Amino acid sequence: MVLKSFVEVDIDSHFPLENLPYGIFIIKSSEQQQQLPHPCVAIGEFVFDLSVISSVGLFNGPFLKDSDCFHQSSLNKFVGMGRPAWKEARTTIQKLLSVDEPTLRDNAILREKSLLPMSKVQMLLPTIIGDYTDFFSSMYHARNCGIMFRGPENAINPNWFHLPIAYHGRASSIVVSGTDIIRPRGQSHPAGNSPPYFGPSRKLDFELEMAAVVGPGNELGKPVDVNEAADHIFGLVLMNDWSARDIQAWEYVPLGPFLGKSFGTTISPWIVTLDALEPFSCDAPKQEPQPLPYLAEKNSKNYDISLEVRIKSAGQEQESVLTKSNFKHLYWTITQQVAHHTINGCNLRPGDLLGTGTISGPEPDSLGCLLELTWNGKNSLNLNGLPRTFLEDGDEVVLTGVCKGDGYKVGFGTCSGKILPAQN
Amino acid sequence: MVLKSFVEVDIDSHFPLENLPYGIFIIKSSEQQQQLPHPCVAIGEFVFDLSVISSVGLFNGPFLKDSDCFHQSSLNKFVGMGRPAWKEARTTIQKLLSVDEPTLRDNAILREKSLLPMSKVQMLLPTIIGDYTDFFSSMYHARNCGIMFRGPENAINPNWFHLPIAYHGRASSIVVSGTDIIRPRGQSHPAGNSPPYFGPSRKLDFELEMAAVVGPGNELGKPVDVNEAADHIFGLVLMNDWSARDIQAWEYVPLGPFLGKSFGTTISPWIVTLDALEPFSCDAPKQEPQPLPYLAEKNSKNYDISLEVRIKSAGQEQESVLTKSNFKHLYWTITQQVAHHTINGCNLRPGDLLGTGTISGPEPDSLGCLLELTWNGKNSLNLNGLPRTFLEDGDEVVLTGVCKGDGYKVGFGTCSGKILPAQN
Numbered sequence: 001m002v003l004k005s006f007v008e009v010d011i012d013s014h015f016p017l018e019n020l021p022y023g024i025f026i027i028k029s030s031e032q033q034q035q036l037p038h039p040c041v042a043i044g045e046f047v048f049d050l051s052v053i054s055s056v057g058l059f060n061g062p063f064l065k066d067s068d069c070f071h072q073s074s075l076n077k078f079v080g081m082g083r084p085a086w087k088e089a090r091t092t093i094q095k096l097l098s099v100d101e102p103t104l105r106d107n108a109i110l111r112e113k114s115l116l117p118m119s120k121v122q123m124l125l126p127t128i129i130g131d132y133t134d135f136f137s138s139m140y141h142a143r144n145c146g147i148m149f150r151g152p153e154n155a156i157n158p159n160w161f162h163l164p165i166a167y168h169g170r171a172s173s174i175v176v177s178g179t180d181i182i183r184p185r186g187q188s189h190p191a192g193n194s195p196p197y198f199g200p201s202r203k204l205d206f207e208l209e210m211a212a213v214v215g216p217g218n219e220l221g222k223p224v225d226v227n228e229a230a231d232h233i234f235g236l237v238l239m240n241d242w243s244a245r246d247i248q249a250w251e252y253v254p255l256g257p258f259l260g261k262s263f264g265t266t267i268s269p270w271i272v273t274l275d276a277l278e279p280f281s282c283d284a285p286k287q288e289p290q291p292l293p294y295l296a297e298k299n300s301k302n303y304d305i306s307l308e309v310r311i312k313s314a315g316q317e318q319e320s321v322l323t324k325s326n327f328k329h330l331y332w333t334i335t336q337q338v339a340h341h342t343i344n345g346c347n348l349r350p351g352d353l354l355g356t357g358t359i360s361g362p363e364p365d366s367l368g369c370l371l372e373l374t375w376n377g378k379n380s381l382n383l384n385g386l387p388r389t390f391l392e393d394g395d396e397v398v399l400t401g402v403c404k405g406d407g408y409k410v411g412f413g414t415c416s417g418k419i420l421p422a423q424n
Numbered sequence: 425m426v427l428k429s430f431v432e433v434d435i436d437s438h439f440p441l442e443n444l445p446y447g448i449f450i451i452k453s454s455e456q457q458q459q460l461p462h463p464c465v466a467i468g469e470f471v472f473d474l475s476v477i478s479s480v481g482l483f484n485g486p487f488l489k490d491s492d493c494f495h496q497s498s499l500n501k502f503v504g505m506g507r508p509a510w511k512e513a514r515t516t517i518q519k520l521l522s523v524d525e526p527t528l529r530d531n532a533i534l535r536e537k538s539l540l541p542m543s544k545v546q547m548l549l550p551t552i553i554g555d556y557t558d559f560f561s562s563m564y565h566a567r568n569c570g571i572m573f574r575g576p577e578n579a580i581n582p583n584w585f586h587l588p589i590a591y592h593g594r595a596s597s598i599v600v601s602g603t604d605i606i607r608p609r610g611q612s613h614p615a616g617n618s619p620p621y622f623g624p625s626r627k628l629d630f631e632l633e634m635a636a637v638v639g640p641g642n643e644l645g646k647p648v649d650v651n652e653a654a655d656h657i658f659g660l661v662l663m664n665d666w667s668a669r670d671i672q673a674w675e676y677v678p679l680g681p682f683l684g685k686s687f688g689t690t691i692s693p694w695i696v697t698l699d700a701l702e703p704f705s706c707d708a709p710k711q712e713p714q715p716l717p718y719l720a721e722k723n724s725k726n727y728d729i730s731l732e733v734r735i736k737s738a739g740q741e742q743e744s745v746l747t748k749s750n751f752k753h754l755y756w757t758i759t760q761q762v763a764h765h766t767i768n769g770c771n772l773r774p775g776d777l778l779g780t781g782t783i784s785g786p787e788p789d790s791l792g793c794l795l796e797l798t799w800n801g802k803n804s805l806n807l808n809g810l811p812r813t814f815l816e817d818g819d820e821v822v823l824t825g826v827c828k829g830d831g832y833k834v835g836f837g838t839c840s841g842k843i844l845p846a847q848n
């Protein structure tokens with residue numbers, strides 16, 4: 001069954017009434033001085049300004065009636081309110097935008113105030129990210145990296161099948177889709193006994209990931225039960241975890257990735273809620289060995305989200321598809337990630353970001369980064385005639401993600417970034 | 425030469441007029457409802473409320489006159505203003521508290537409003553910490569850990585002498601001195617082929633560290649020059665990077681420490697400024713091989729800060745000294761840390777925390793954690809008759825740090841935390 005809005009929504013749009021992803025926008029080159037960022041949802045080619053709807057009292061349910069959560073410049077307050085508030089917001093917005101509901105449909109002034117063409121707005125980061133964690137949850141990615149660096153015998157480290165491996169990432173350098181990425185400089189080390197050299201990264205890569213946005217947090221010292229973890233996840237975004245493989249290779253022993261990652265991480269502006277993704281849920285892969293009890297969930301769920309990475313090189317008109325993968329390939333679920341992250345008492349806070357790790361699939365054309373696709377630069381890709389191992393200056397990388405429903409799509413839009421040359 | 429205040433300051437106090445460390449306090453069990461946190465400096469046994477001084481217009485220099493930086497509930501705004509504002513604040517406060525200056529000395533009402541006994545206030549975290557990074561800058565610590573886990577042949581990984589190794593830490597679980605630490609639970613792995621087990625950590629440890637508090641940040645993509653890095657550091661705090669060695673050992677390959685660290689990190693409430701530490705600066709150790717140009721500084725500076733760790737076990741009256749070390753043992757300087765952290769374009773933000781890593785010295789009684797002091801639990805310590813390898817429930821660990829001047833001290837107070845039993 002397809003929901004119908006009075007706002008025109010193309011059949012291929014990522015943003016029908018079934019989706020309603022949340023974001024933060026400002027009006028571009030506004031006439032009004034000091035235009036503040038506001039929460040919104042996407043509908044077709046429009047953003048729907050929730051601060052306007054809240055101001056006129058149309059959020060009249062018990063959780064949202066007296067809340068200023070839609071008068072904030074980030075979504076942190078709203079995502080921290082939890083599932084009952086999210087449900088109430090979704091029901092209210094679906095009703096207000098429905099073709100059968102006259103409140104907005106028949107009120108031209110309110111429509112004009114609340115529905116703004118996407119071309120007139122700029123999207124910002126949806127939440128203030130207190131901490132960002134990146135997991136390593138694709139078995140295919142873990143295995144390929146292991147084969148490349150340690151050989152096929154010890155491809156996957158023994159701990160990998162027992163716990164969702166992760167590291168703390170850098171929150172300050174997370175940027176929203178569309179932000180240019182400056183090629184990082186740093187130390188690298190050629191093979192053998194030669195000294196390290198310094199310069200712009202020669203092995204700049206993307207990583208196809210998604211990330212969970214934390215809803216209500218947990219108190220320091222109080223773990224989240226794996227079977228209640230879904231209530232702590234507001235939704236998902238697309239994420240490109242840009243990686244400088246040469247910097248990373250030289251620095252990461254023994255304390256993990258640092259400057260090879262922290263020069264920039266791009267996320268999509270739209271958070272698609274777990275409620276919108278629910279029709280696309282599917283069984284997660286069977287886990288063997290069986291995880292320890294704190295990771296064993298009654299209902300082990302993934303989502304069927306088709307992912308694609310395209311690249312457009314400087315001077316080329318055409319994009320090339322680099323890879324096609326799917327969120328459902330992940331071995332460790334996002335609820336297991338939350339349970340593991342908090343089992344030691346670590347506190348998550350609303351708006352925190354939990355990256356999945358590179359989402360590689362089983363096939364050679366479903367690998368989630370150039371490291372795997374070119375086997376660490378050994379095999380060139382062919383981009384409409386141009387050879388490519390790692391990213392070149394001017395390359396624009398575009399991630400997309402979409403769930404295909406019966407007569408509609410629930411999508412994430414795009415997550416893109418262009419490589420600028422290293423500075424001085 | 426010793427500066428003299430009209431506030432009585434004991435000769436052994438950490439907080440004479442030469443120090444003036446910054447913190448954030450609230451009044452304990454305040455009669456006033458909704459007492460807000462305020463910036464202050466410490467003087468003797470008092471906190472000096474800077475919001476009061478600002479309100480009456482006594483910060484009358486060009487940088488602070490019209491600023492609301494002392495009407496914030498964190499120091500982020502003030503530390504972000506940079507050295508000229510810090511100098512102005514220091515000069516103003518030293519003058520106002522001087523025995524020769526009548527403004528405050530002869531105004532009983534203003535004195536009572538602005539000078540509060542430390543016993544009546546509670547100290548909070550001094551800044552909102554956007555990101556927390558932990559370095560690994562003591563050669564003695566790196567070598568000891570290497571010998572324990574990889575043997576004496578490969579004790580220090582080849583990259584260590586070329587760059588200040590670091591990892592991203594968890595910002596959400598940083599707590600202020602005096603906060604109890606709940607023993608974390610998690611996965612560990614005994615030797616051999618047995619499966620991992622789950623439970624409370626059996627190898628809970630402290631790490632004696634200090635941390636730099638970032639002042640003005642840098643823009644994403646714009647590295648900080650090593651010779652200008654000191655202008656980006658407001659001051660130092662004491663830090664205890666609590667560590668669960670069993671959890672850490674099982675999880676850390678290949679992405680570094682995660683849950684073995686993120687259950688809690690304790691810092692002292694007082695930030696001692698680099699200006700106050702300047703009389704105690706000393707040459708940093710000679711570096712061999714010479715670092716790459718971006719890390720080569722004209723003036724390679726450490727500080728002579730005596731550090732001590734004491735422990736008090738449940739049921740014992742007496743504290744035992746566990747170790748005595750010194751900040752000057754660090755191989756990589758805090759300015760090199762800033763230059764390295766930003767060389768890839770990573771942006772630091774005001775209030776960010778850069779931990780030094782465990783500060784071990786060359787002697788057996790100057791090692792900065794129980795892992796080293798007991799050689800991974802092999803050698804018991806004797807705490808007034810009690811044997812001890814790792815931390816037990818009820819143990820309270822107290823870090824102190826102090827610079828010894830001629831007739832005065834510039835100190836950090838204490839950084840303490842007590843271990844509570846694991847939950848359920």
Ligand SMILES: [Ca+2]
Nearest residue numbers: 134241357358
């Ligand atoms: Ca990643």
Ligand SMILES: [Ca+2]
Nearest residue numbers: 631665781782
């Ligand atoms: Ca540490």
Ligand SMILES: [Mg+2]
Nearest residue numbers: 242261264265
């Ligand atoms: Mg990144």
Ligand SMILES: [Mg+2]
Nearest residue numbers: 666685688689
């Ligand atoms: Mg810690």
Ligand code: NI
Nearest residue numbers: 036038051071
């Ligand atoms: Ni507003």
